[in-house]
Amino acid sequence: MLGSIIFSIISWGLKAVSPHFIYQNNVYITPTTSLEYGGAGHALIGSLLVVGLATLIAVPLGLAVAVYLTETRGRFKGPVRFLAQSMSGLPSIVAGLFVYALFIATGTVNLAGWLGSLALALLMLPTVVRMSEEVLKLVPGDLRSAALALGAPQRRTFFQVIMPTAKAGLITAILLGVARVVGETAPLLLTTRLMSETSVNPFYGDLATLPTFIFSNLTAGFDTGRARAWAAAFLLLAVVGLIFGATRALTSQKVK
Amino acid sequence: MNLQTQNSNIAVMDADSHLEARNIHVWFKERHVLSDVSLHFPTNSVTALIGPSGCGKSTFIRTLNRMHELIPGAGLAGSIYLDNEDIYAPGVDPVSIRLRVGMVFQKPNPFPTMTIKGNVLAGLRLNNRRIRDEDSLVESCLNRASIWNEVKDRLDAPAGSLSGGQQQRLCIARSLAMSPEVLLMDEPCSALDPGSTRRIEETIRELSADMTIVIVTHNMQQAQRVSDQTAFFLAEEGQPGHVVEFGPTDNLFSSPNDPRTEDYVNGRFG
Numbered sequence: 001m002l003g004s005i006i007f008s009i010i011s012w013g014l015k016a017v018s019p020h021f022i023y024q025n026n027v028y029i030t031p032t033t034s035l036e037y038g039g040a041g042h043a044l045i046g047s048l049l050v051v052g053l054a055t056l057i058a059v060p061l062g063l064a065v066a067v068y069l070t071e072t073r074g075r076f077k078g079p080v081r082f083l084a085q086s087m088s089g090l091p092s093i094v095a096g097l098f099v100y101a102l103f104i105a106t107g108t109v110n111l112a113g114w115l116g117s118l119a120l121a122l123l124m125l126p127t128v129v130r131m132s133e134e135v136l137k138l139v140p141g142d143l144r145s146a147a148l149a150l151g152a153p154q155r156r157t158f159f160q161v162i163m164p165t166a167k168a169g170l171i172t173a174i175l176l177g178v179a180r181v182v183g184e185t186a187p188l189l190l191t192t193r194l195m196s197e198t199s200v201n202p203f204y205g206d207l208a209t210l211p212t213f214i215f216s217n218l219t220a221g222f223d224t225g226r227a228r229a230w231a232a233a234f235l236l237l238a239v240v241g242l243i244f245g246a247t248r249a250l251t252s253q254k255v256k
Numbered sequence: 257m258n259l260q261t262q263n264s265n266i267a268v269m270d271a272d273s274h275l276e277a278r279n280i281h282v283w284f285k286e287r288h289v290l291s292d293v294s295l296h297f298p299t300n301s302v303t304a305l306i307g308p309s310g311c312g313k314s315t316f317i318r319t320l321n322r323m324h325e326l327i328p329g330a331g332l333a334g335s336i337y338l339d340n341e342d343i344y345a346p347g348v349d350p351v352s353i354r355l356r357v358g359m360v361f362q363k364p365n366p367f368p369t370m371t372i373k374g375n376v377l378a379g380l381r382l383n384n385r386r387i388r389d390e391d392s393l394v395e396s397c398l399n400r401a402s403i404w405n406e407v408k409d410r411l412d413a414p415a416g417s418l419s420g421g422q423q424q425r426l427c428i429a430r431s432l433a434m435s436p437e438v439l440l441m442d443e444p445c446s447a448l449d450p451g452s453t454r455r456i457e458e459t460i461r462e463l464s465a466d467m468t469i470v471i472v473t474h475n476m477q478q479a480q481r482v483s484d485q486t487a488f489f490l491a492e493e494g495q496p497g498h499v500v501e502f503g504p505t506d507n508l509f510s511s512p513n514d515p516r517t518e519d520y521v522n523g524r525f526g
Contacts, residue, residue: 073328142365146427149323150434151355152382160382164369 009233043213043232047239050209051182054120059174061121062128069129070136071158081133088126095119096187104191116209119187124177131176135169136162168251175247179240185211210236274299274468275320275357275438276337281496282315282324283331289315291496293334295487297438302460302469304479304505307489308525312497313472316489317440320470321357322350338438355383358436362443364423366415366430372398373411375426379434393433401429402459421452428459439463441471445478457482476521480509488517 065084069077099119139162147157163170188209210232217229273296282290290312297303305313318324319332322343335342343353366375376394380387387393394411398404403425407418415426424444431439441460445453460469460482473479479486486505491497501508501517512518519525 140365142361142363143367145323145361146365146367146430147378147382148326149321149354149359149361150379150382150430151351152379153351156382156384160378161367161369165367167369 006237009230009237043210044235044239046209047182047211047236050114050116050188051120051178053114053117054124054181055174055178057117057121058124058128058177062125062173062177063132063170065125065129066132066136067158069133071154071162084126084129087122088130090123090126091186092119092123092184093186093190095122096190098122099187100190115191116188119191120181120184123181123184123187127177127180128173131173132170135166135173138169139165171250172247175243175250179243182240182243183211183236185215188212189215210239273297273337274339275470277316277320278335278337280316280319280334280336281332282312282319284327285329285331288496289491291498293497293499295499295502297468297470298484299468300464300466301484302464302471302482304483304486305470305472305489306474306476306479306486307497307520308491309474310497311489311491313489314442315497317359317442317470317472320438320440321359322353323359325350355434356436357438357440358431358434359440359442360424360427360431360444363447364420364427366418366423366426368414368416370415371412372407372415372418372426375415376429376433378430383434397429397432398426400432400459400463401425402455402462403429419452421448421455424448424452424456425459428456428463432463436467438468438470441469443472443474446474453478476509476523480505488512488514488520490516490520 065080068074069081074080096116096119099115099122103115103118143161143165144157147161148154152161188211214229214232214236217225217232275297277293277295280290280293281288293312293316295303305317307313315324318327320336324330324332332344336344338353338356342348367378370378373390373394374381376397377390395404395408398407403422406422407413407426410417415423418426424447428444445456448456457478460471463469471479471482483505485503486508487502488500488508489497490500501512501514503513508517509521512521
């Protein structure tokens with residue numbers, strides 16, 4: 001079944017994909033314009049921006065929580081761990097709705113890319129926390145003892161001994177978190193919507209992203225629109241494939 | 257040196273003691289695991305701690321460099337004097353004690369992401385200390401740990417590429433780089449083959465010229481080979497561990513005062 005999905009996307013997508021598809025945007029293009037014009041360039045940039053910002057929010061926070069759970073003797077570890085596990089089941093539209101309700105419905109801010117990043121960060125966080133925690137727990141306790149016996153303060157022990165040992169696993173945790181959200185559509189529909197121009201500013205105004213591009217092109221209903229959607233899906237799949245490939249490449253280098 | 261044979265647990269102050277434990281009691285949560293341990297370690301001596309498994313030798317040795325308190329639920333009473341200053345006095349930074357009292361563990365634990373050279377210098381880097389000539393410090397520590405000739409051509413190789421015995425000697429070199437006054441060794445040879453064990457025992461004798469060494473060992477022949485004085489720990493059924501006998505190694509093994517010591521060193525139990 002997986003094979004047939006991938007095959008469909010590749011075969012249909014290749015019909016519309018061309019070099020210009022990747023970098024051109026969709027200004028002045030209607031769904032009926034021929035495939036020689038326009039592209040998903042704006043959507044690609046938008047996706048990278050939104051997901052990138054989400055990563056910047058979720059990763060430091062997620063790592064900090066994982067460190068709290070493994071390295072400290074805090075009293076709230078049980079509840080925090082439970083919260084992280086429960087959040088991993090959060091439906092993506094609920095995450096989007098939460099951000100929408102908090103910011104847009106109350107009139108605080110308008111639609112913007114960074115709100116989409118917030119929603120995506122909410123979805124990424126549990127993955128990053130849980131995987132990082134597992135990876136940190138795998139670092140043998142005797143390394144920690146060795147560092148402490150050398151008179152190292154706890155913080156430096158963590159950054160110079162534990163982190164480097166866990167690095168490969170932590171990178172995997174981060175990249176898997178990213179892969180989880182790069183195709184999420186629902187929260188972006190509520191917070192970021194879609195535009196046709198290329199915007200590089202995630203802090204103001206609409207932003208196009210690959211999933212919303214696919215959605216809007218498909219729902220418009222024309223053949224050319226649908227072809228564009230397939231092409232964008234192909235692009236999205238390629239991005240995810242690149243992420244997983246990068247994970248394999250980065251982590252296999254660490255093991256000698 | 258002024259050693260005194262002890263058959264009881266009454267502390268006797270010794271003017272030459274570099275390190276001294278007085279009336280040490282240890283708990284893990286509610287469980288009393290060590291009772292009234294008083295031992296003194298003269299400067300540049302080697303003391304062996306022997307006794308059956310589970311009698312508190314490793315627990316005791318961890319009180320000497322304040323590693324014991326890192327275990328959740330750990331409790332301690334009594335005093336430990338390093339150069340006549342109580343290391344558990346309020347306001348004493350445990351990190352400063354660990355800089356003066358080093359430790360080598362049972363299972364060799366070099367840092368896997370660092371090279372051989374990096375491991376030797378790890379203690380300095382972890383404490384943000386800079387020295388002018390890193391290379392000669394590395395060479396001198398690896399020499400004193402009796403491993404220089406085996407690794408001098410591959411200092412940039414990962415520490416994991418060494419054999420078990422070599423890794424343990426690397427860990428000794430790593431501790432030496434901090435110039436400790438006291439070196440604690442918790443069964444350093446129990447995971448190693450006889451050849452490596454012998455090399456490390458020779459190293460211990462050489463190192464004791466410059467520092468006080470306390471070594472926990474299950475191997476009684478090893479205790480006889482390397483130590484000047486020996487303490488015999490025992491934990492009877494349901495009782496916390498305590499020191500049964502403490503004195504010069506030769507006396508303790510050839511003519512022990514306590515019948516339990518005699519039974520143990522003659523292999524009748526443990």
